[in-house]
Amino acid sequence: MTDIKTLRRILTDYKRVAVVGLSEDWSRPSNFVAKYLLEHGFEVIPVNPKYPSILGQTCYPDLASIPTPVDIVDLFQRADRVPPFVDDAIAIGAKVVWMQLGIVNEEAAEKARAAGLEVVMDRCIKIEYARLFGGLNTIGVNTGVISAQRPVVFNR
Numbered sequence: 001m002t003d004i005k006t007l008r009r010i011l012t013d014y015k016r017v018a019v020v021g022l023s024e025d026w027s028r029p030s031n032f033v034a035k036y037l038l039e040h041g042f043e044v045i046p047v048n049p050k051y052p053s054i055l056g057q058t059c060y061p062d063l064a065s066i067p068t069p070v071d072i073v074d075l076f077q078r079a080d081r082v083p084p085f086v087d088d089a090i091a092i093g094a095k096v097v098w099m100q101l102g103i104v105n106e107e108a109a110e111k112a113r114a115a116g117l118e119v120v121m122d123r124c125i126k127i128e129y130a131r132l133f134g135g136l137n138t139i140g141v142n143t144g145v146i147s148a149q150r151p152v153v154f155n156r
Contacts, residue, residue, distance in 0.1 A: 002120050008132050010096055010118060014071030015042050017125070018063060018094070020085055021076035022046040024054050029100075030076040031055070033126040040129060045070065063088040072096040074125055075103060082108045090115040098125055 017037055022030045022044075034044045034055055045068075046054040049061035060066050063073065063085065073089040075082060075098065082105040089097050090112065097112045099105065099121040109119040120128075129135075 002123070004132065006118070007120070007123075007128050010072070010120070011125075011129050011132060014095055016045065016068065016070055017042050017072045017074050017098075018045040018047050018060075018066060018070045019074045019076065020047040020063070022048050022054050022059070023076075024048075024051050029124075033074070033076075033100075033124065036126045037129075040133075063092050063094075066092065070094045072098050072125070074098045074100065076100050077103065079103050079105045083111070086112045086117075089117060096120065098123070100124055101127075 019030060019034050022034050025031060031054070034046065038044050038055060044055065044057055045066055046057050046059040047061075047063060047066070048054065048059055051059045053059050063070070070089075070092055071094065073085065073094045073096070075085055077085060079099075082099060082103065086097055086108040094117060096118045097109070097120070099109075099119075101122060101124045104121045109121060112119050
């Protein structure tokens with residue numbers, strides 16, 4: 001598990017994020033995360049061969065096609081699909097491989113670490129940024145109730 005000090009340093013020092021699997025669909029978590037990052041000073045580089053651009057940013061078919069250095073490779077991919085993306089992250093000189101919530105691949109993580117990359121697994125970059133730099137209270141997280149449903153209001 002990545003400690004708070006390390007997460008805070010990563011999110012402070014690294015601002016260019018390649019989001020692998022970013023969807024154009026506004027209702028998908030990858031789109032929500034990328035939009036949030038853009039609104040909070042990060043440069044987002046969409047990686048998805050299906051689209052020419054997403055959120056006003058040029059979209060690339062793969063990590064190797066990105067013409068600028070990448071700090072964080074944020075993976076919205078199933079755990080079994082992670083290894084080739086880790087290989088690509090190593091090849092392009094990324095600093096961090098970040099696997100989103102529910103994504104854990106220890107073998108790929110070990111390969112990334114052996115190549116000198118930092119690894120974050122099973123965490124959402126948006127949630128961690130909001131948790132560490134403020135903002136979770138704006139979506140109701142500190143109320144003790146986390147729900148996608150609106151609360152029931154009874155008229156008396």
